[in-house]
Amino acid sequence: MSDAIYLDYNATTPVDPRVREAMLPYLAVHYGNPSSDHGVGRRAKAAVDAARAEVAALIGATPAEIVFTGCATEANNLALLGAARAAMPSGRTLLVTSAIEHPSVLNPLRHLAREGWSVTELPVDAAGRVQLNQAATVITPDVALVSVMLANNETGSLQPVCAIADLAHAAGALMHVDAAQAVGKVAVDVEALGADLLTLAGHKFYAPKGVGALYVRTGVTIEPIQYGAGHEHGLRPGTENVPHIVALGEAARLARTTLVHEAAGVTALRDRLHGLLAAAIPGLQLNGHLTERLPNTLNVSFPAAAGWQVLAAAPGVAASTGSACHAGDSAVSGVLAAMGLTLEAAAGTVRLSIGRFTTEAEIDTAAAALIGAWKSLAE
Template sequence: MRNYRHAPGQGRIRSVTDNAVYLDHNATTPVDPAVLDAMLPFLRGEFGNPSSAYPLGRRAHDAVEAARAAVAALIGAAPDEILFTGGGTESSNHAIRGAAAMAPPERRRIVTTTVEHPATEKPCRRLTAAGFSVERLPVDGTGRVALDAAERLIDAGTALVTAIHAQNELGTLQPITELATLARRHGALCHADAAQSLGKVPVDVAALGVDLLTIAGHKLYAPKGVGALYVRRGVRLDPLVDGAGQEGGRRPGTENVPYIVGLGTACRLAAGRLAEEAVRLDALRGDLQWRLADAVPGLRVLGHPTDRLPNTLSLLFPGVHGNDVLAAAPEVMASTGSACHAGDPQPSAVLLAMGIPPAEALGAVRLSLGRLTGPAEVERAAAALAAAWRSCRGG
């Protein structure tokens, strides 16, 4: 099994195969070894219930609170503003549906965008059955929200503005601060989905001006099945489930102590290496882009040129389907921007919202780098993808 270096001065994360280069970190990340080490005691002898009064339970409680403080520190929040959840999807559902349930009768509008993750889009759609109208802000050719439309649509009837911070397919960063300012001006709440951006770029809730913020552990080198929701002090949300008093009664159920500890450790690691890792990944992404552009005439790079995640490279391969390119390059693990229904590929709704013609949109491939990625992986992936494109073109 081959080893891949991640951030300098840290341990190593092992790849899952001898032969493949993993370039799908926006889909999920491996668990960092330090995160696993922090979790293991709470999967073994430290199995106490955090609500129990004896020492075993108090140690579990203290571990949860230490993790809460670490998550809060990464985003510039107070510990009591952090609510642990089962993942990013739950966090976004709780933010959107919980805020809507508490909105006064005169506020029956939700404002979102045309490029949201399903964890935001589907809860918004559900709210239409409860009498809410949902307005979707258009985006420009880089996938960035049109603020002039936001100024028209956000008004005194708006309950919530909800937008993805970093678009997961493109890496484009949205103008969350400006959206939050508009929301606040009209007395509405603002929620940002930071599942994809946290740990890659600075995320500070005060600077963004948001009331609610989604965190997903498995995008941050913590396990799947754990996340958090930032809830600004004074904001009231209707709970998604009823039960006992855990998490201040906002998310009842015995806490998942090992995974919460893992998320806290992942946040501490991210805080310590954020700037250095962003520079490293941006350089690697730039090298990957240059190699592919040199080898694939007509290759198109998607997303905003500057307001973007440092690790994400979204591409349109000309004259082919992205699915076919990846199938012809089995040594590269990555994603396309299309979904396949009954054998018929469908272009990404995000790319269509950007005005890209369907036939071109089918050529999309997303390459997302991370701690498994080094110069050798970039060189190997670029060569494999270029060869796959030539093969698909019959060259």
């Protein structure tokens, strides 16, 4: 960790020391190829199988339903492009998503639109949640796939995925859930959600960057988007990244065993941070749903100041003005625009996201730094 107080856990998490220790032997000692038919290879395969079981247990799936990928972006592309290609013979021509999805969902869908698919983006309300009455109107028997994220990466707002999945299934469509920002922070159960496809990312819950997974419900058919040998049920060719997969499995195990306690702790810290800021900054605006929100995420708009200016004036705090995928982009966030924020409120936004290693002392110090930064700009 750097000297700055790290409040950007939604961008990425540090690798948990226990996760690092679990993966190290597979970098230095157990280096076998899981496809090799000898003892060294079988040891690697056993490690991959154990990790697959842990990831499955975290989300209420079976091991056979887990496909390892290089990241959530790859998993989203595989889910969306693969499901669309598999659906082509059905004659269904519509795809439905929300206006606040991650670029790794919106851009593959826009690619499909260029190939002739019709794509509808559902609007959201002022709290950043999909409006079910709109979804019910749009999700018709012509829809092949609905893709709605479980938790927004900027505001933390949780989507009514279960109700949307019911609408999708009633229309005969598949339901894809980008749960990259949610897994490890809130309980995720694919059966309860009604997900046919679900994406997760290791680096969002204390595993390294460069590993993710796609849940594919038993009986759901998607086409591969890469071709090679028959790795990962024929859906993701290439020799498995054993050390990172082991790390993902350990991160999943830790998340499953600590989630309830950890969520309560980060919620308390998040609310403490919000309370300190709101008490000192008149007109501070919360963006996102008050209660249906990730426990670790606080998105606020500072009045009469740009978010980047506040962060620049508080160099001891490592946070962001929005998604790390848009860092350096001065345009108003598409998520905030979809929520109807004014240009001034959108410009003043800072996303503060905390995690496993955040302390109360850090929260108090960060709040003081942000308050001081805002006052220096507002004077």
